[in-house]
Amino acid sequence: MSNRRSFLTGAGVSMLGATLVSRAGAAGLPEAPVQSSSATAPPLAPPNGRPYNPVVTLNGWSLPWRMKDGVKEFHLVAEPVVRELAPGMKANLWGYNGQSPGPTIEVVEGDRVRIFVTNKLPEHTSIHWHGQILPSGMDGVTGLNQPGIAPGKTFVYEFVARHAGTFMYHPHADEMNQMAMGMMGFWVTHPKDPRKHAVDRDYVLLLSSYDIEPGSYTPRTNTMLDFNLWTFNSRVFPGIDPMVARLNEKVRIRVGNLTMTNHPIHIHGHRFEVAGTDGGWVPPSARWPEVTTDVAVGQMRAIEFVADNPGDWAFHCHKSHHTMNAMGHEVPNLIGVDHRGVAQKINKLVPGYMVMGDKGGSMGDMEMELPANTLPMMTGRGPFGNLEMGGMFTVFKVRADQKRGDYRDPGWYRNPPGTVASEWTGELPAPHSAPDAAPGKAPKGEAMNARKPGSHRH
Amino acid sequence: MAAPRLCAAMAAAFALAGCASITPDRGLEAASQLAHERTGVDARLLRGEDELRALDAHIDALLREPLGMDAAVRIALLRHPGLQATYWELGIAQSDLVQASRLPNPSLGFSRLHNAHYTEIERSLSFDLAGLLTLPLRQRMEARRYEQAKLTAAAAMERHALETRRAWVEAVAARQAVAYARQVAEAHEAAAELTGRMAQAGNASQLDLARERAAYAEAGADVLRAQRAADGARETLTRQLGLWGKQAGYTLPERLPDLPAAPAEPEQIERLALERRFDVRAAREQAAATAADLGLTRSTRFVNVLELGVANKSETGEPRAKGYEVGLELPLFDWGGARVAKAEAVYMQALNRVAETAITARSEAREHYLGYRASYDIAQRYRDEIIPQRKKIADETLLRYNGMLASTFELLADAREQVGAVNGYLDALKDFWLAHAALEGALGGRVGHAPAHTNKEHQQ
Numbered sequence: 001m002s003n004r005r006s007f008l009t010g011a012g013v014s015m016l017g018a019t020l021v022s023r024a025g026a027a028g029l030p031e032a033p034v035q036s037s038s039a040t041a042p043p044l045a046p047p048n049g050r051p052y053n054p055v056v057t058l059n060g061w062s063l064p065w066r067m068k069d070g071v072k073e074f075h076l077v078a079e080p081v082v083r084e085l086a087p088g089m090k091a092n093l094w095g096y097n098g099q100s101p102g103p104t105i106e107v108v109e110g111d112r113v114r115i116f117v118t119n120k121l122p123e124h125t126s127i128h129w130h131g132q133i134l135p136s137g138m139d140g141v142t143g144l145n146q147p148g149i150a151p152g153k154t155f156v157y158e159f160v161a162r163h164a165g166t167f168m169y170h171p172h173a174d175e176m177n178q179m180a181m182g183m184m185g186f187w188v189t190h191p192k193d194p195r196k197h198a199v200d201r202d203y204v205l206l207l208s209s210y211d212i213e214p215g216s217y218t219p220r221t222n223t224m225l226d227f228n229l230w231t232f233n234s235r236v237f238p239g240i241d242p243m244v245a246r247l248n249e250k251v252r253i254r255v256g257n258l259t260m261t262n263h264p265i266h267i268h269g270h271r272f273e274v275a276g277t278d279g280g281w282v283p284p285s286a287r288w289p290e291v292t293t294d295v296a297v298g299q300m301r302a303i304e305f306v307a308d309n310p311g312d313w314a315f316h317c318h319k320s321h322h323t324m325n326a327m328g329h330e331v332p333n334l335i336g337v338d339h340r341g342v343a344q345k346i347n348k349l350v351p352g353y354m355v356m357g358d359k360g361g362s363m364g365d366m367e368m369e370l371p372a373n374t375l376p377m378m379t380g381r382g383p384f385g386n387l388e389m390g391g392m393f394t395v396f397k398v399r400a401d402q403k404r405g406d407y408r409d410p411g412w413y414r415n416p417p418g419t420v421a422s423e424w425t426g427e428l429p430a431p432h433s434a435p436d437a438a439p440g441k442a443p444k445g446e447a448m449n450a451r452k453p454g455s456h457r458h
Numbered sequence: 459m460a461a462p463r464l465c466a467a468m469a470a471a472f473a474l475a476g477c478a479s480i481t482p483d484r485g486l487e488a489a490s491q492l493a494h495e496r497t498g499v500d501a502r503l504l505r506g507e508d509e510l511r512a513l514d515a516h517i518d519a520l521l522r523e524p525l526g527m528d529a530a531v532r533i534a535l536l537r538h539p540g541l542q543a544t545y546w547e548l549g550i551a552q553s554d555l556v557q558a559s560r561l562p563n564p565s566l567g568f569s570r571l572h573n574a575h576y577t578e579i580e581r582s583l584s585f586d587l588a589g590l591l592t593l594p595l596r597q598r599m600e601a602r603r604y605e606q607a608k609l610t611a612a613a614a615m616e617r618h619a620l621e622t623r624r625a626w627v628e629a630v631a632a633r634q635a636v637a638y639a640r641q642v643a644e645a646h647e648a649a650a651e652l653t654g655r656m657a658q659a660g661n662a663s664q665l666d667l668a669r670e671r672a673a674y675a676e677a678g679a680d681v682l683r684a685q686r687a688a689d690g691a692r693e694t695l696t697r698q699l700g701l702w703g704k705q706a707g708y709t710l711p712e713r714l715p716d717l718p719a720a721p722a723e724p725e726q727i728e729r730l731a732l733e734r735r736f737d738v739r740a741a742r743e744q745a746a747a748t749a750a751d752l753g754l755t756r757s758t759r760f761v762n763v764l765e766l767g768v769a770n771k772s773e774t775g776e777p778r779a780k781g782y783e784v785g786l787e788l789p790l791f792d793w794g795g796a797r798v799a800k801a802e803a804v805y806m807q808a809l810n811r812v813a814e815t816a817i818t819a820r821s822e823a824r825e826h827y828l829g830y831r832a833s834y835d836i837a838q839r840y841r842d843e844i845i846p847q848r849k850k851i852a853d854e855t856l857l858r859y860n861g862m863l864a865s866t867f868e869l870l871a872d873a874r875e876q877v878g879a880v881n882g883y884l885d886a887l888k889d890f891w892l893a894h895a896a897l898e899g900a901l902g903g904r905v906g907h908a909p910a911h912t913n914k915e916h917q918q
Contacts, residue, residue, distance in 0.1 A: 328863040336659040345648040349873040368860035
């Protein structure tokens with residue numbers, strides 16, 4: 001879990017600006033804890049300061065702080081990290097304090113916050129505090145609000161967390177590369193009154209996407225849209241932990257989108273309301289009931305609902321390619337293509353060739369050898385077989401016997417008798433199918449006949 | 459008085475003449491031995507139907523197996539009619555030598571004069587004394603010419619062996635190229651067929667289908683082209699072997715011999731070339747022969763005709779008179795200077811030819827050795843790097859296909875590229891064996907490893 005690193009370097013301290021040294025330099029910097037595991041850390045109960053209900057960062061953790069003269073001091077270290085995207089696949093990313101995304105920062109409305117940012121990247125960086133209302137010089141856009149933090153230097157940001165809500169942080173220096181390399185983190189400002197907006201479980205996750213060529217480790221940061229890995233907190237299914245709740249607990253899930261496309265986030269078995277955006281909390285009268293909410297690029301959404309339906313429920317982005325892992329986008333469709341004879345011919349030329357895709361993409365339980373450091377396009381074992389999922393997918397588990405505050409995976413849901421879909425064993429009527437939909441045959445007679453221009457004899 | 463001495467001289471001449479005679483092999487065996495270490499074959503003169511039949515039986519036995527490089531050389535040296543003609547040339551040289559060893563025939567003179575009163579009869583028997591005296595010199599000269607002819611014949615055999623090896627390498631490589639062109643065509647065929655099925659199922663357009671079919675048709679043309687080249691290469695080899703009819707239906711191995719584990723590294727290649735090459739040796743013999751010519755010309759520059767004979771004269775009414783006569787050409791007008799100058803010029807010419815041959819031999823030795831090493835390095839690069847990396851690419855592409863990251867078409871395209879790389883290796887291997895043969899020619903002998911007949915499967 002977290003281990004502590006005293007990484008005070010002379011250079012880091014000496015580079016503090018003169019005005020800052022007078023306030024923070026004398027006592028030195030707070031320690032920068034490091035997280036080496038990509039497991040979900042239990043919520044971090046506040047040891048000091050104002051009380052709040054901590055969140056749980058899915059496959060992540062929250063950053064401990066130091067109270068100094070009534071100011072919450074955090075220390076973020078921007079650095080290259082190796083993030084396990086799922087068992088069997090690691091990525092060379094950039095992140096904070098050992099992980100990508102960086103640790104979640106939790107503060108309380110009205111807190112004065114001082115954040116030290118040390119740059120251990122090979123290029124300059126900065127941090128923009130997305131959604132915070134703060135002094136212009138603390139907004140973190142290099143060139144506009146501040147100079148870049150040069151490699152080896154430490155900068156300090158200080159402001160008051162004025163509004164409760166759901167936020168994030170990310171670089172605003174070479175951001176195309178730095179965000180594509182995984183630099184981002186969650187920020188939650190809790191309300192002063194912990195009873196306000198109180199829920200039993202509060203999950204947070206950031207959406208990010210990567211283009212990592214199968215067999216390689218480092219994302220291609222120039223990719224704009226054709227990503228092959230769609231992640232919750234830089235994890236892909238089956239590497240994403242389940243979210244769990246005790247029956248009838250109030251649950252909040254906060255989602256931030258730092259990919260380059262929108263994500264319709266969808267939950268099964270429940271209806272929710274969008275309770276918050278990065279602009280703040282939505283008045284109860286304005287909340288819409290939903291089962292899917294679209295989280296646009298650069299947006300945050302907090303959804304709330306009562307987990308009143310026991311079972312194992314899918315939670316995912318509704319873009320079907322986003323619940324897949326790396327796949328070939330140029331692979332032609334072979335559904336319904338008769339391979340008799342051709343397959344043997346190809347097998348002669350390509351030993352080890354097996355026909356795939358002629359009946360669709362579902363490979364059942366076929367286990368094929370893959371290139372190094374990649375994941376099957378769709379995978380995951382469930383109680384009834386292969387889940388055939390990847391990417392932005394996990395399971396929301398509601399149990400009557402889940403203890404309060406227990407985030408452990410309770411295993412697969414035991415369906416009460418008679419509540420699982422099953423094969424019909426009664427009498428069957430003669431099957432009907434569409435006349436032209438026989439597989440292996442192109443539809444006939446429906447071809448469009450284009451008329452040549454120039455002829456006006458209609 | 460003079461008769462006993464004359465008899466002694468004639469006896470000595472006969473004794474000398476006895477050394478040289480026509481041998482049944484017409485001197486081929488000696489030449490064949492010279493060539494043997496380079497060709498591994500004992501050449502034979504073919505005389506008569508029986509020998510021809512025996513040889514054909516031997517060749518038929520060789521042709522029962524796919525024809526290897528050494529067997530090809532063997533057949534070519536035994537059977538090729540052009541080479542047989544060269545062998546008979548050796549017989550001509552041997553005959554010349556024997557001729558040179560024979561004593562000049564004596565000349566018999568007889569004259570009868572008579573009138574009403576008397577009759578005069580003169581009888582004489584004379585020998586070309588100059589010829590007799592210079593006989594050993596001339597004989598040595600012809601012996602040298604004969605040696606030279608042997609070298610020439612051996613060189614012809616060696617050259618023919620070299621050409622046969624080249625033709626064999628070309629023919630086998632061309633055959634292999636056909637096999638690989640077929641594989642490329644098969645990959646295109648599979649792609650075209652799959653696209654056809656896709657078009658039938660509605661998953662591919664007519665444009666895609668036409669493209670795949672065009673590529674397949676072009677690959678088919680490439681097969682025909684490769685076949686044509688292979689037919690040509692095979693006929694070249696057939697000519698080189700001197701075969702026709704049923705025997706021309708021989709089969710060739712499917713593959714060239716593998717690249718040897720390490721290249722041959724003969725030391726002092728220039729010295730080897732000068733020592734062993736037949737053309738260098740022949741040029742030397744030529745120079746020595748012209749030197750002997752020069753010696754003969756010098757010793758006979760003044761006296762070209764010296765005849766000694768017994769004379770006998772009967773005259774009517776007179777007692778028979780006996781005596782001897784000497785005929786001598788008087789060098790009044792021709793002091794033989796021109797002849798000597800010509801012989802000297804010929805000698806100098808021969809000396810310079812030796813120098814030229816030696817320089818060429820050294821240079822060729824260097825050139826072919828460097829060419830041989832370069833060819834080895836290229837083929838080795840293919841064998842140890844390009845082919846394994848291509849194999850790796852194929853494996854990785856298949857893994858990507860497994861992960862639905864690549865399509866069947868990419869697998870097929872990669873299979874074609876692999877075939878291209880194997881073809882590149884074959885070309886490199888062919889170049890290597892050609893360079894190997896050329897180096898053997900340049901060094902006048904076998905170099906290192908002989909090509910093994912068994913070889914591993916070429917990685918496809």
